[in-house]
Amino acid sequence: MAEIVMAYAAAHAPMMTADPGSAPRQQAENFFGALEKVRDVAKETDVQAIVMMTGEHFTNFFLDGLPQIAIGLDNEHLGPPEVWLQVPKKMVPSDAGLAAHITASLIEQGQQPALSYGMKIDHGFMTVYYWLDNSMELPMVPIVLNCTTPPLMTMQQFYDFGVTLGNAIRSYDGLERVGLVAGGGLSHFVGEPRVGDIDEEFDHWFLDRLATGDLSEILSMPNDELALAGNGTGELRAWVALAAAMGSAPGKVLSYEPVYEWINGMGVVLYDGDNAKVQA
Amino acid sequence: MTLYMVQRCLFDHLRRLEAAGDGPKPDIVTEGYNLTDEEKRAVTEPDIGAIYAMGAHPVIINGFCRALGYKRADYRPLLESAGVATTAKGKPRWQK
Numbered sequence: 001m002a003e004i005v006m007a008y009a010a011a012h013a014p015m016m017t018a019d020p021g022s023a024p025r026q027q028a029e030n031f032f033g034a035l036e037k038v039r040d041v042a043k044e045t046d047v048q049a050i051v052m053m054t055g056e057h058f059t060n061f062f063l064d065g066l067p068q069i070a071i072g073l074d075n076e077h078l079g080p081p082e083v084w085l086q087v088p089k090k091m092v093p094s095d096a097g098l099a100a101h102i103t104a105s106l107i108e109q110g111q112q113p114a115l116s117y118g119m120k121i122d123h124g125f126m127t128v129y130y131w132l133d134n135s136m137e138l139p140m141v142p143i144v145l146n147c148t149t150p151p152l153m154t155m156q157q158f159y160d161f162g163v164t165l166g167n168a169i170r171s172y173d174g175l176e177r178v179g180l181v182a183g184g185g186l187s188h189f190v191g192e193p194r195v196g197d198i199d200e201e202f203d204h205w206f207l208d209r210l211a212t213g214d215l216s217e218i219l220s221m222p223n224d225e226l227a228l229a230g231n232g233t234g235e236l237r238a239w240v241a242l243a244a245a246m247g248s249a250p251g252k253v254l255s256y257e258p259v260y261e262w263i264n265g266m267g268v269v270l271y272d273g274d275n276a277k278v279q280a
Numbered sequence: 281m282t283l284y285m286v287q288r289c290l291f292d293h294l295r296r297l298e299a300a301g302d303g304p305k306p307d308i309v310t311e312g313y314n315l316t317d318e319e320k321r322a323v324t325e326p327d328i329g330a331i332y333a334m335g336a337h338p339v340i341i342n343g344f345c346r347a348l349g350y351k352r353a354d355y356r357p358l359l360e361s362a363g364v365a366t367t368a369k370g371k372p373r374w375q376k
Contacts, residue, residue: 058339062291063284081298148339191338191345195355205374217373228372231338263352 002098002172005045007246007271008038009182009210009239010131012054013264014123017086017130027257027266034254034268035131041270042132047179049095049139050132051102051169053238054124054183055147060116068153069111069161072119072142073099079121087126088136095139097174102141105168111161119144124235128183145241147184147234155226156219158237162244169245182242184235186256186265192231198258202229203265206236210243210269213250239269246271285313286331287340289323294343329362 011031020028059081061067076091083089106113121129121142129140143165146152153161169178186206187199209218218240226234243251251269259266293308300306310320322330326348332341341359350358 058291058337058343063287063337083298083301149337191341191355192332193356193359195342196352199374201376202372202374221373225370225372228370229374 002169002175002178004166004169004180004245005177006038006041006047007180007242008041008269009185009242009251010035010038010128010268011185011264011266012124012127012183012235013188013259013262013266014082014085014127015259015262015264016266017123017127018084019086022261023257023259024261027259030255031257031259031266031268032131034270035128037254038268038270039132041272042138042179045179046177047138048175048177049098049141050129050179050181051098051141051143051165052125052129052181052183053143053145053241055235055238056144057122057124059120059122059124060144063149066146066149067114068146070114070116070119070144071099071103071106072116072121072144073103074117074119077119077121077140077142080123080126081120082123085123085126087123087130090136092121092129092136093139094141095175098139098169098172098178099141101172101174102165102168105171106164109164109167111164113143116144124183128181132181145235145237147237148190148231150223152223152234153237154223155221155237155240158241159215159219159244162241165241166245166247180242180245182238184238185233186236186267187230188232188264189230190232194230196260196263197230198260198263198265199229199233200258200265202233203256203258203267207253207256207267207269210239210251211253213243213248215240215243215248243271283335285315286319286323286334287336289313289315290331290336290340290344293323294340294347297347328358332359333362333364
């Protein structure tokens with residue numbers, strides 16, 4: 001059976017690859033340094049494939065048919081569509097067996113993910129993935145989440161989804177070492193007057209809770225309250241699902257930088273303890 | 281006609297721009313969406329504030345503004361002039 005040998009969540013601001021030099025040098029070094037630490041963990045654990053969650057940005061779906069959760073089921077996925085992202089366009093390999101198993105297992109556990117063939121992997125994936133493996137050879141199973149178009153699933157619902165996702169990965173017998181990655185957040189504002197604002201107080205509050213593993217206040221938060229931290233901040237649903245998959249283990253905050261030049265609270269949280277496995 | 285069709289028009293335009301790559305940028309197409317005169321004006325002029333006031337999805341506005349070359353400092357003057365009242369109310373739990 002597969003083990004989740006590494007898990008981390010990271011912000012995916014497009015500017016981190018499109019114009020990385022625009023950030024203050026120390027902030028960029030702290031953020032990218034955290035991603036380098038994650039890359040070292042991936043090498044140390046010899047991860048065979050990753051499963052990655054991020055928000056849907058109308059790259060794959062639009063308002064005529066927008067699933068809350070969709071899984072890419074192909075052997076490979078094309079990314080990124082954004083030519084300005086400064087990430088080479090490539091067919092990124094996946095592990096179709098793992099993707100199919102996750103989908104079937106989620107449905108058995110009561111989830112209702114949409115199926116997607118031909119999924120494209122945009123900046124939500126590629127910014128973070130490119131830093132993990134700039135050869136882009138590490139197989140990646142993509143999962144997109146609706147984080148911006150109401151009615152939205154709550155944090156509690158994404159926590160519950162994450163528990164079942166963790167179960168699904170661990171019950172796969174085709175691989176031994178799988179990584180789990182969440183992209184998105186932290187606080188940011190998109191397509192509205194407050195573009196450029198960052199709610200640093202929220203970001204610290206959120207990260208503090210991930211660091212303790214006590215998510216109760218996050219999970220009880222209504223969607224409209226979460227939106228007060230920014231209309232893009234709901235991408236943290238992926239982070240909550242990841243924490244749930246790891247059994248609410250305390251996360252290690254590797255970095256936090258409010259990078260105003262990138263209009264985004266930039267953070268990285270790494271999980272090296274798999275509570276869900278320990279408790280099983 | 282409907283907010284959906286305005287957003288569909290913008291979404292299709294963004295996809296055409298993406299497909300054009302570094303080639304000539306296509307003009308926005310408004311035929312086939314059954315838009316009102318005001319909606320056509322807003323998307324062709326373009327009037328970002330009016331599109332925002334109609335209730336267009338922020339991800340669509342973000343993509344459209346990026347394609348037009350707007351920067352982060354442009355959003356507030358562009359969108360606040362639309363006079364849309366914020367729906368954000370109350371003190372969130374993370375504020376001391």
